[in-house]
Amino acid sequence: MKLSEIKNILPNLTNIEFQLENGAFVPEHFHVTEIGFITKHFIDCGGTIRDEKVVNFQLWNANDHDHRLKPKKLLSIVKLSEEKLGIEDAKIEVEYQVDTIGKYDLDFNGTHFILKNKQAACLASDSCGSSSTKPKIQISGTSSSCCAPKSGCC
Template sequence: MKLSQIKEILTGLDHVEFQLENGTIVPKHFHITEVGILTKHFIDCGGTIRNEKIINFQLWHANDLDHRLAPSKLLSIIKLSEEKLGILDGEIEVEFQQETIGKYDLAFTGTHFLLMNKQTACLATDACGIPVEKQKIKIGEKPIASCAPNSGCC
């Protein structure tokens, strides 16, 4: 989800709620303790130098059980970060502490923000030597033709 999308969504909400993919609700008394820009400059296993920039939100909760972050307050935090840090529109990554600090992509379900598990992947699959997965078909099944009968393509 991009920053522009979360800002648009927040204007129509009465409250802000986050949920993990496994259904666990982030405690309603969470704080957003940081909004920032994370820059990653690295080389992948194929030798390609890469630069990534993401907007980072850090969620945290303490024992202040009555705390609630209103959509308008979150919008003001975002606005301040845009002004002071020069944050432009970009993808958001959310950090949230459980057993360790987890990093999540962000989506919206229509009622709450969903913290989606991030996955690692090889960025240079052509240089890695990992075999490409072959399409699996059951013996006796014919593959679906991708052209019309009598079209001359089969």
């Protein structure tokens, strides 16, 4: 989800809820402790220089049970961040601490925001030798007919 998308969604909400992919919800008394614009300049394992820009939201559970961030307030924080930091309309990445600080992509299911698990991936698999598919091997001493479906060998 990009920053422009959350800005369009927030005015239509009564409350803000974030849910992890495992079904657990971020406690409703969370704080958005910071919004930032992060630029990552790096080289991948294949030698390609890359740039990545994300808008970063950091969620924090402060155990302040009387706190409830409303959509209008979050929208004002987003707009202030754009004005003061020159934030671009980039993809949003959310930091939230469960066991350690995790980074999540952001999605919306029509009622609440979903913190989508991020996965590491090789960006240069064609040049560094890694492969996303496992090679097929023949185990010696077996024949293809012995492990046919419903053959009873497994």
